Amino acid sequence: MRVTSPSGRPVQGFPVNLTARAVLYSGGHDHDGNRPVGIFEQNHGQTNENGEFRTYYYATQFGGIERIIASGGNISDSADLTVRVPGLILLYDYPDYIKVGGTQNHHGPPDWQEDHNHFCMPEVANAIFEIAEEYVDSGGERIYINDLSLPYGGLFDIEGNWDTPHNSHRKGENADIAGNCVIHPPNRPEERGRFCRENQMINIIDVVARNLNLQINWSYEYDRQGNPRHHYHFTIRGGR
Ligand SMILES: [Ca+2]
Ligand SMILES: [Zn+2]
Ligand SMILES: [Zn+2]
Known part of the structure; x- marks a missing residue:
C-alpha cells in the first residue's frame, strides 16, 4: 500500500495497520460461524521513502473474498482479494x-x-x-x-x-x-x-x-x- 499527500507526494514514516475481514457468504459458504481470515507477515509498520508499506498476506484455504483494510492516523482504505481456484x-x-x-x-x-x-x-x-x-x-x-x-x-x-x-x-x-x-x-x-x-x-x-x-x-x-x-x-x- 502507498500513502501520498493531497498533491501526490509520497509520505514517509506514516504508521500503517493492516487487518483482514472475510466477506460474509462469499465463495458459496452460506454460513457464518466466525469465518477465518488469513495472516499478514507484518500487520503494522511505517511507510518508506516512496510512501509504501509492503508485506505478505497468506490467504485462508477457503474460496471467497478477503478484504484487506489499511489504516493509519485518521485515514483508511481497503482492497478486496478474491481467493479462488480459477476456471471453475x-x-x-x-x-x-x-x-x-x-x-x-x-x-x-x-x-x-x-x-x-x-x-x-x-x-x-x-x-x-x-x-x-x-x-x-x-x-x-x-x-x-x-x-x-x-x-x-x-x-x-x-x-x-x-x-x-x-x-x-x-x-x-x-x-x-x-x-x-x-x-x-x-x-x-x-x-x-x-x-x-x-x-x-x-x-x-x-x-x-x-x-x-x-x-x-x-x-x-x-x-x-x-x-x-x-x-x-x-x-x-x-x-x-
Ligand atoms: Ca454422447
Ligand atoms: Zn462452508
Ligand atoms: Zn467425495
Missing part, C-alpha cells in the same frame, strides 16, 4: 442426471434455487455429461450428482464449521455420484447408492475416459468407520 464452471442441468446435495451451509439443488455445490473444471462437466448420457442410453437409471466443488473451490467444509473438510473436492476435479440401486449387492443391502448396472458403468467410464482423454478414478466410498457413504467418489483429470 457450474455443472449445467441435463435430463440424464439429477443434481443434489445442497444444504443450509452450502446451498444447492434440490432444496435451493441457487447452486453453490456443483462447480468443476470444464472437462469434469463434459465427463459427467457423457457418462450420464451413455448410461441412460444403455438402459441405466438416472444418476445423482452430489457435491462437486464450491464456486471458487478451496476447502469444502461440509458441516459449515470452517473445519471438517470434504475428502478433497477443492479444485473442481472431484464428484460424488450415486446410482439409485437399493438391492445391489444383494448381500450388502446397506450399500445404497450403487449403480444398478455397475459392470455396464465400468465399461462406459473406460470409453468416456479414452474418448475425452481423461483420467477417471472412482470407487464406492466409505467413511473412516467403514460405513458406506452411499455414493462413489470420482476424481477426473485431463490426460491419461
